[in-house]
Amino acid sequence: MVSKYDFSQFEVVTKNPGKIELKGLMKFICSIHIEVEDITNEDEKLNHQKVVIVTYAYDGKKFTTKPLYYKHVSHSRDVKEPSRLLEYFGQDVYWLDIDIHKWPQESNETEIDNLIINDITDDLDFRNFLKMLANNASKGAIQRITKQGRSGQYFRNLENNNHWHDLVLMIQHIIRYGEMSQELFKSLIFRWDGNKNTDRLRSSLSPHFGGRALITNLVENVKKHFNPMDRKIIDLILYKKQIILQGPPGTGKTLLAKKIAESLLETGHSTVLKKPAEITVEDIKELVKEGQTFPSVTNYTKYQIMKLNDGSFIVKTHSTGKEYPATFANIIKYYKDETWSKVGTIKYGNDSYEAAIAKYIYEQIEVIEQKEQIDNTDRLQIMQFHPSFTYEDFVRGIEADTNIDQLVYHAKNKPLILLANEAILNPKKNYVLILDEINRANLSAVLGELIYALEYREESVNSMYEVGGSSELLLPNNLYIIGTMNTADRSVGHIDYAIRRRFAFVDVLPKNLQEELASKFDLKLFSKVANLFVENYDSNIDYNNHLDQIKRSKFLSEEFRPEDVWLGHSYFIEKERATMEMRLKYEIKPILLEYIKDGVLKEEARSYVLALPNDVSAK
Numbered sequence: 185m186v187s188k189y190d191f192s193q194f195e196v197v198t199k200n201p202g203k204i205e206l207k208g209l210m211k212f213i214c215s216i217h218i219e220v221e222d223i224t225n226e227d228e229k230l231n232h233q234k235v236v237i238v239t240y241a242y243d244g245k246k247f248t249t250k251p252l253y254y255k256h257v258s259h260s261r262d263v264k265e266p267s268r269l270l271e272y273f274g275q276d277v278y279w280l281d282i283d284i285h286k287w288p289q290e291s292n293e294t295e296i297d298n299l300i301i302n303d304i305t306d307d308l309d310f311r312n313f314l315k316m317l318a319n320n321a322s323k324g325a326i327q328r329i330t331k332q333g334r335s336g337q338y339f340r341n342l343e344n345n346n347h348w349h350d351l352v353l354m355i356q357h358i359i360r361y362g363e364m365s366q367e368l369f370k371s372l373i374f375r376w377d378g379n380k381n382t383d384r385l386r387s388s389l390s391p392h393f394g395g396r397a398l399i400t401n402l403v404e405n406v407k408k409h410f411n412p413m414d415r416k417i418i419d420l421i422l423y424k425k426q427i428i429l430q431g432p433p434g435t436g437k438t439l440l441a442k443k444i445a446e447s448l449l450e451t452g453h454s455t456v457l458k459k460p461a462e463i464t465v466e467d468i469k470e471l472v473k474e475g476q477t478f479p480s481v482t483n484y485t486k487y488q489i490m491k492l493n494d495g496s497f498i499v500k501t502h503s504t505g506k507e508y509p510a511t512f513a514n515i516i517k518y519y520k521d522e523t524w525s526k527v528g529t530i531k532y533g534n535d536s537y538e539a540a541i542a543k544y545i546y547e548q549i550e551v552i553e554q555k556e557q558i559d560n561t562d563r564l565q566i567m568q569f570h571p572s573f574t575y576e577d578f579v580r581g582i583e584a585d586t587n588i589d590q591l592v593y594h595a596k597n598k599p600l601i602l603l604a605n606e607a608i609l610n611p612k613k614n615y616v617l618i619l620d621e622i623n624r625a626n627l628s629a630v631l632g633e634l635i636y637a638l639e640y641r642e643e644s645v646n647s648m649y650e651v652g653g654s655s656e657l658l659l660p661n662n663l664y665i666i667g668t669m670n671t672a673d674r675s676v677g678h679i680d681y682a683i684r685r686r687f688a689f690v691d692v693l694p695k696n697l698q699e700e701l702a703s704k705f706d707l708k709l710f711s712k713v714a715n716l717f718v719e720n721y722d723s724n725i726d727y728n729n730h731l732d733q734i735k736r737s738k739f740l741s742e743e744f745r746p747e748d749v750w751l752g753h754s755y756f757i758e759k760e761r762a763t764m765e766m767r768l769k770y771e772i773k774p775i776l777l778e779y780i781k782d783g784v785l786k787e788e789a790r791s792y793v794l795a796l797p798n799d800v801s802a803k
Contacts, residue, residue, distance in 0.1 A: 210329065455556060575629060614663075634659065691728065755767060
């Protein structure tokens with residue numbers, strides 16, 4: 185059962201208690217997925233009504249409302265200036281039907297916990313969930329998020345006069361995009377305007393029709409509590425379809441890529457049937473028996489289990505007749521990592537047998553129903569590029585299959601096209617491919633003809649290989665690609681102009697994390713190291729949003745930009761079993777001294793680095 189008014193799971197660590205509450209509530213609101221189904225029949229249409237049922241998905245659960253009624257404003261009663269509403273919004277303007285739903289009040293407060301919620305559902309769990317949105321105690325997320333700008337006289341008017349899913353969708357939009365949406369305000373009512381000497385009429389929530397402090401305050405609060413850079417990146421990738429997050433080491437590029445993916449995918453609202461994420465020794469013993477034969481990872485040969493020992497198998501390869509040990513510990517590890525699916529990770533030796541057994545277990549073990557999350561969804565793939573990565577590894581390539589003890593070669597789709605094909609089959613859902621260290625591979629060679637398809641989505645291009653009798657490939661609009669690139673690594677090839685034109689590049693720079701992590705972030709040491717790269721570093725400035733204020737330090741060689749080599753914030757986070765003293769000695773100082781050796785930092789920086797965490801008077 186959903187806990188009443190329990191928002192503790194959404195709290196974030198910060199020095200500002202007020203920020204804990206607001207940011208946590210906003211996170212809760214954004215974790216709700218809403219689907220609206222129009223069920224209006226012909227009689228209702230003739231009566232100028234619109235009827236919907238709404239499904240709220242939250243925390244792996246789904247709740248569905250009773251029918252909810254709207255009525256066209258030109259045929260509703262007590263509407264302020266309906267002609268102006270139609271002129272501004274267009275003809276399709278429907279507000280809550282106050283002849284069906286008896287909650288709206290001209291004055292005083294409507295009883296929320298029973299009257300309104302009972303009108304929405306009879307389900308007890310759903311009722312408790314709705315009380316997390318609004319309630320008589322005024323502690324609901326909608327009420328607390330929009331409290332600023334609401335006068336006491338009209339404090340419950342939003343919940344009294346609107347269908348709650350419309351309020352949630354409006355707040356979600358403002359949180360995600362930092363701006364208002366005319367379309368979302370179309371169905372929303374502000375309050376009953378008027379007094380004892382005039383008629384009381386319902387007015388629009390849109391700021392176009394008067395001062396709406398609660399909306400302007402909400403927009404400002406979102407901008408304060410959420411990084412505007414994140415919203416800009418979301419807008420950018422929605423437009424461009426593929427971006428590269430570039431920056432020096434330790435700036436959290438991969439973590440940011442996953443956050444962007446999570447926002448695009450909107451997971452958490454449905455379940456998936458997936459293999460277990462991990463296996464046990466008992467699973468291994470149940471599925472793998474002495475005498476069993478199974479193929480190698482590439483189907484090149486076959487292996488046979490010869491003997492079960494304590495904690496391992498003895499495996500014989502058919503091609504050579506030799507026997508090798510395969511440990512349970514490695515089989516469990518390779519299963520969890522899905523090592524068999526990662527190009528270049530399987531070396532010669534025992535790991536090839538262990539990976540083959542892990543793959544066999546993965547194929548045999550039964551699926552279980554799980555809540556879709558960022559770490560188990562099939563709509564996200566993460567790949568790490570490396571210098572030997574090829575078109576045949578990424579797009580399409582030839583693979584050998586064993587067919588009646590003969591090798592047969594077939595062209596097969598590889599990760600990019602497999603994910604693209606899934607996206608084509610599910611156009612209403614987004615798919616994301618994260619390419620870590622994207623510049624470590626020869627991108628022009630890896631992408632081949634898909635360089636064109638990146639720019640011209642939904643247009644087919646011809647591959648050099650045919651699969652299923654067709655050589656055509658296309659990338660759909662709902663497939664997004666996020667690359668990460670370490671700008672300090674000069675050993676890798678540069679990205680040519682043809683590729684650059686098709687990606688948008690976003691700088692991800694070091695930043696002060698003390699507000700989020702408190703004492704776990706060493707701001708003092710971070711600031712001292714930052715001064716090696718940025719002149720007069722100011723911890724109060726987020727340089728991600730103020731690139732123009734970055735000036736090269738006297739310690740930094742003229743050949744390098746601070747944005748490319750400045751040591752990232754992740755180096756200054758205290759981690760489990762790793763003190764900052766340990767990280768300084770074994771991680772931070774070595775890379776700074778390597779920078780001096782490579783000419784990134786000037787020689788005069790050496791005494792400064794060696795003195796850390798103390799100060800030194802550099803000459």
